[in-house]
Amino acid sequence: MKSDELLDAIGEAKDEYVQDVRNAKVKKMPGWAKWTSAIAACLVLTIVVSLFFGGMGGNAGAGGSGHEDGSTFMSYAGPVFPLTLRDENTSISADRRITMDFEPWVPVWISNEEEAASRTNLTEAEKQDVLDTYNEWYPEGGRYQSSGNIIVSDTYTLSNSSEEDQTVSILYPFASSLNNLSVNRPTISVNGHKIETMLHAGSYAGTFQGAWENWAETHENPGSLNLQYIESWTGYQNLLSDGSYLQRALGEYPDLSDIPVIVYTFTDPWGPEEDDDAGIPNPSMRIMFEMDYEKTRVMSYGFHSGLNDRENGIMGRGFSIREEGERWYGNPYFLIIIGDDVQNMTYQGYVTGGWDTKNEVEAGVTITRTESNLESALREAAGFYYGEMTDVENYVETDPEYGFEMYYGLLKEHLVAYGVLSENGAARYDSGWIEELDVVGVDRVFWLEAEITIPAGESVTVAATFKKEPSFDFHCANTENKGISGYDMVTALGSNLQFTQQIACLEDRGQIEIVRQNFGFDLENGIKEVTLDMNEPHYYLEVKGNKSDK
Template sequence: MKAERLFQILGLVDESLIEEAVSASSPAAVQRRPSWVRLLAAAACLAVICAGAWGLWQSNPGAGTGSPGDAALAGGESGGDGHSPGTTFLSYAGPVFPLTTAETNTRLTAGRTVTWDFAPGSYEDGSPRQWGAQVTDSYTLTNPADGSVTVNALYPVSTSWLDFPELNAAVTVDSGGTGFSVLSGGYAGGFQDAGEPDGSTWNLAPPDEWADYQALLADGEYLSRAMEETAVPEVPVTVYQFADFAAPHEEYNAATQAVTFTTDPEATTVLSYGFNGMSWDADRGWCQYSYFVPDGVRRETKTKILIVLGDDIGDYVLQGYADGGCDQEIDGVSCTVTRRETTLADVLDLLCRAYQAEFEQFSLGRGQESPFRYLSQAQYQGLVWQLLEQYGLFSATPKDRYSDGRLDEILMEALSQERVLYLSFPVTVPAGGSVTVAAAFWKAPSYDYGCSGSENVGLQGYDLVTALGSTLELTDQTAALVNTDTIEIVRQNLGFDLENGVTQVSLDLAEPHYYLEIRPLEGSSQRRACGSSTGASLASFTSSGPVSRRPEAALGGRPRGLPAPGSPDPLCVQQGTLPERTANLVPSPHQPHRPAVPPKLQGRPISTQQAAGHPLPRPGTGRASGPGPAAFPAQRGSGPVTSPTPGETRRWGTATGSRPPTPPGSGRCRGRHKPHRS
């Protein structure tokens, strides 16, 4: 088993754990994993997917493999353990959490006041925009002890690293601003199938109700792991780096380079970065990785790396093709290949730094902040390793989503996945005294997509939990609303009465969860495209991207304008696909390699492999059309290409007498490609 061998490489193998993992999963599912091509034809299928999301939600709400919450819904109301009556939205923004501390048994007591400020924002043209609320969560910490108490205060927020800068979070202690660092919890959701109830784990299943966070945080383990430092192990690897690209782009605007080799799947594991396509035969070890040759025009990484764990790949063949289908061979495609021996920690450091540079160059919109302002490289590399270890090829039971070893998804989703982040700052409470602590941030609402057909379209939902995950002794809690002239309350269990001026209420500490659902009054509503949270039309995205006005950063300020380009479309998160700039929906030169969704797949979430016309192979069926050769035979008078020795660099072009071998069988094993997304 590949996972067992990887554990042995790491020196972490435990035979009892390996046997337990084997009994819990199909060996074939571990050894034979489908292709990793999963990019949806988003521009062509946006409305179809949105309608499909609603249909799936109606028929099977919260159906996620490994997702914490699976409450059954009926008529928009929900029931079951830990879920108060209220709407379960298609896009869930998470609750407002209470303050906690890294220490336990602090003896500190706390009174709490949570305020939602619904002052409307505006679009760039000055028209009103009612979307989200500015939240101020204030505490009076009291120390009854004879000596002062210093704690490391932790304020949790549900978000992703990609979205965190948009919160404009601020912390004050006794009305004075204070700095904070950010601790990162792991991915908060689970995984789900691609539309067929087959137990597969192709798609993400982010939390979809407050009970999911209740299951995640209740025992304290999630926070404990967030406070631990994660280091990437020094596993020995062999790295093949591709550079100095050349291709006849004037004739072939999607020119592609492929590298082909054979391995022993039981002795070799290959991770990749920067490659757009892959084909392989698991039984015979035949592999082909391919990428669109960088042309200086497309936004894509020039970092192309294969990382080999275990036995080296040996000889390989390079060949150029007219496009990503890898059917028509062409000359004039060349690159430089450098082989070196290093460690996994070293190469992940290289890739994470390269990804940060490319992200900040290509993916940040006008005025948008980089998450790396708050996220250190050490943290980022730790999050990437966590995904590899928990869900990727270093897991005993890797998820289908990451089972191919493609690091592009993992580096991206370490930023885009929903998680709980903790604003960390010190607080000292004097003996017998009190200190006021407040956290302020912009809170996006939960909502249903505009094209879903749901009766709750236009509603904005907000959740509050009273004690979940907190170490403080909370003595009283109050909720308040301000600037409510542009909203109406549709559903709640808080007790506000806007008509009679009741905008402040006391909360019952025995109630774990409160909810508030509002609707903007006519004239203040957000203009929203189908499936989009930004309020911009699809046409505005496909031109120059939506405009954005920077939020005020001061305590009590609120963001105005639209989320900046580069923020994930909640539709993508709901479907479990990777967030990408919506501007990428503009047809590219590679449009022929993003065919429309087959009719039989319309109306429900699908994987990109299905969207590209490739049915998902089931465990045990293999991936290629025929068995691959045990070694590369010489063809047309040319022998196989030999690998460079450590430190040696060679420049390879498309030699006339060299071509990747075609596996014998019923047909050619084709690479499956997608346009690269920075």
């Protein structure tokens, strides 16, 4: 027997044993639950063409019929949007030329030698070991790699027809989440020189839906427990067409300083050590208080269990007592009370965090009551949570480019729109836990802003260059779009520019077969450049790989 076989067999250990280890680790790191909710949304399904789409030879579908406006994909990447100006300027006109380059689809040969040389942290002997092994795996001397992204070059020639220089703020939009900014953020250049831009973030671009109860019977999904992302370009049309979404993105975040709050801060919790044999698997603190549910709203940071007894006017919140050495040990816990204060607050330690647990333990915590405003209280709590999210062990960027201020501003915005401060809040956020608010993982439209000057009677070229992920159906869903990648663009949505023409170019690199489109490309006859109809708001291109080895 080999140790490999043993490792595989251990992988089939009983579920309850595997789960038990997870539970034990979670109990030791109560922040895990919060981390989970925050980071999970950031894991984007970046499906690599060579793994899932390539070489599948799937049915392309009949094509055409039923796809007049392009397919509705299971995973929609959003369209390429046009440039706009912060303030409309009638002296400026624009020629747009957008190129969709399938260069990332071209399989790149990575030789075994290159692979070994890339392991710069290895010794020469170890590199040789790598090379020997790769030569064994790839006796042909290397392997091919490719991606399903395309490179978009969205270029504008802005012409100033007036007799005065025009200094304008350009705004280039793109769809992304905070978490994927580093991947999706375009590079902006003016006359071939890269320029610095200011980032503006729109609010959550989707809506909410229910939890699919009774779906089979009713085919309706009322409720607001789940996020519902935009599924087609018309969703973005609804979002951007009246300009209010952009104005919010360019404006100030909500100021909550006029909302008085009472803050209960819980510090230095103590209790018995975890001891399974003694029946104390997860020493926890439970805070109970009375409140009028009609007059009081409660937000929290750090708590991860709760009891809502609306009928008897009682609320409970709980947390596992962190022990020294555990992640985020020493962080305070906050209850932020909006409206009437809560009454008769008590605390008690228990052997576990479950609310059906009756077994008490000796435990304590220091409780401090202060009067403040929501802006200050929320900023402090959000700061602790931001620290958790960007902790080096969380696989999220430790120093994300959006920074705390944007995160905090968007959190406030989400809270006001959908959280406990909203009259029509989403059920998803009923707990009042700030960790539950979807901030970093949800889709938004962002704008990059820069100021440029177009001399009188002259032109300036502005170019946005970026990688664009495809829209797709999950391969395993076996839909007619299996193996098909979709890319789309809008011609005027959200833009105040006066376009004189728009041209689309296709750099197919010999990699694709067009399944559906409304551009008018014709690869067989070499038509790879088309002038777009400005009356057509949306163009789409759906392709599949034409290489059996892709």
